[in-house]
Amino acid sequence: MTLGRDWRGEDLTGWLLSEKLDDVRCFCDGSTAWTRGGNVIDLPASIRDSLPKGHRLDGGIWAGCGNFTEARCAVQFNHWTPACRFICYDSPDTAGTWPQRMAEVSKHYHECVSFTVFKSVRHANAMLRDIQQTGLNMIGYPPPPPTMTRNLFTATPTNGGLLPYRLICN
Numbered sequence: 001m002t003l004g005r006d007w008r009g010e011d012l013t014g015w016l017l018s019e020k021l022d023d024v025r026c027f028c029d030g031s032t033a034w035t036r037g038g039n040v041i042d043l044p045a046s047i048r049d050s051l052p053k054g055h056r057l058d059g060g061i062w063a064g065c066g067n068f069t070e071a072r073c074a075v076q077f078n079h080w081t082p083a084c085r086f087i088c089y090d091s092p093d094t095a096g097t098w099p100q101r102m103a104e105v106s107k108h109y110h111e112c113v114s115f116t117v118f119k120s121v122r123h124a125n126a127m128l129r130d131i132q133q134t135g136l137n138m139i140g141y142p143p144p145p146p147t148m149t150r151n152l153f154t155a156t157p158t159n160g161g162l163l164p165y166r167l168i169c170n
Contacts (some may be wrong), residue, residue: 012124016099018115021087022068023060024075028086030055035075044080051086052108058090088112 063070091105
């Protein structure tokens with residue numbers, strides 16, 4: 001799983017944008033899920049049975065926009081509601097760049113984040129403003145160079161000027 005660092009002025013052209021969900025991060029092996037801290041999550045059959053067998057997935061338990069507490073209570077106290085589901089962010093054992101991995105895993109699992117490509121910093125900021133009007137946030141992934149396939153950043157709001165970005169690298 002990934003952690004963040006500050007954006008250092010990288011050109012955002014060609015970076016990939018996806019919605020940043022307010023979820024409880026976890027890792028699944030197709031039958032078992034673990035929190036970042038290594039605690040086993042008791043997944044309900046409806047989620048467990050939908051996970052693709054033979055694919056390890058990085059993702060999160062999400063209960064919809066503004067419902068982080070519902071997702072947290074599901075994971076922490078085993079209080080699952082119909083709104084809770086597993087969203088896949090990556091399939092680390094799948095070959096290729098992040099877009100290639102997501103295309104492959106989406107053939108086996110339908111709850112995957114989608115993405116679009118930044119055309120410029122201005123485009124990235126415009127998209128961030130659009131997303132934030134709905135109360136959400138976004139994550140971006142740099143175009144994958146041949147030797148580096150798992151870098152990403154997350155953008156957060158400010159009171160003016162160019163919006164700051166946080167880079168996340170593993």
